[in-house]
Amino acid sequence: MKIPYAFLLTCFVASQVSAAEITVSAAASLKDAFNDIITRYHKQYPQSKIKLNTAGSGALLQQAIQGAPVDVLAFADEVTMNQAQQKNVIDAASRKTFALNDLVIAAPKNSRYAVTKLSDLQSRQFGRIAVSNPASVPVGRYSKASLEKAGLWAGLQPKIITTQNVRQSLDYIARGEVDAGFVYRTDAVLMRDKVRILATVPTQNPVSYPIAVSKNAKQAAEAKRFVQYVLSAQGQAVLNRYGFRKP
Secondary structure, X not given: OOOOHHHHHHHHHHHHHHOOEXXXXXXXXXXXXXXXXXXXXXXXXXXXXXXXXXXXHHHHHHHHXXXXXXXXXXXXXHHHHHHHHHOOOEOHHHOEEEEEEOEEEEEEOOOOOOOOOHHHHHOOOOOOEXXXXXXXXXXXXXXXXXXXXXXXXXXXXXXXXXXXXXXXXXXXXXXXXXXXXXXXXXXXXXXXOOEEEEEEEOOOOOEEEEEEEXXXXXXXHHHHHHHHHHHOHHHHHHHHHOOOEOO
């Protein structure tokens, strides 16, 4: 039997729609949790294709501003998402806060030193301290703000090793290349065999993670469905397993 061309064309178009591919740009600290979420998302929507791009939030924002193809943006602070909204990079109506985290001071696993207050970092025991670039990385901004509030930022400059993102700080700590560093609790927990948490650092603003659909998303429907999945009970359960808290 000869199958009508119009029917074949309809099937082809439908298959292209159902196999929509999206790019998700997410903060470096979300890498493991989002890889897990994407794996589970694929099981529920096997025709979907998701490319995960991770880096510091500031770098991801600049990529989006410069026209890099991205459908979903997930940052590690509200400041970066505010900037994205001001630059008309996101669909503001789709913006949601989906997770909370904690800022901590971590050290190599075999470190014998303790931190009971931020001023302990002035000790000679802490000769090198990893801090992500506060100009472009949220964890760096949180760290700098906390140290400035304690009157320590300027004095600690000779000790500070600036990193590109939180995962680089974590890597330096794990390899013992620094004596301590500022990272998120979720990152430190991922490498508990090589890293230990010395203290939780109070922050002026909550360490919150916003997500939004890109203004220029080529697959807006698929992007919205992924955002909803992250916000769903299934997505939140995965985030919780990686140490993130529900907002």
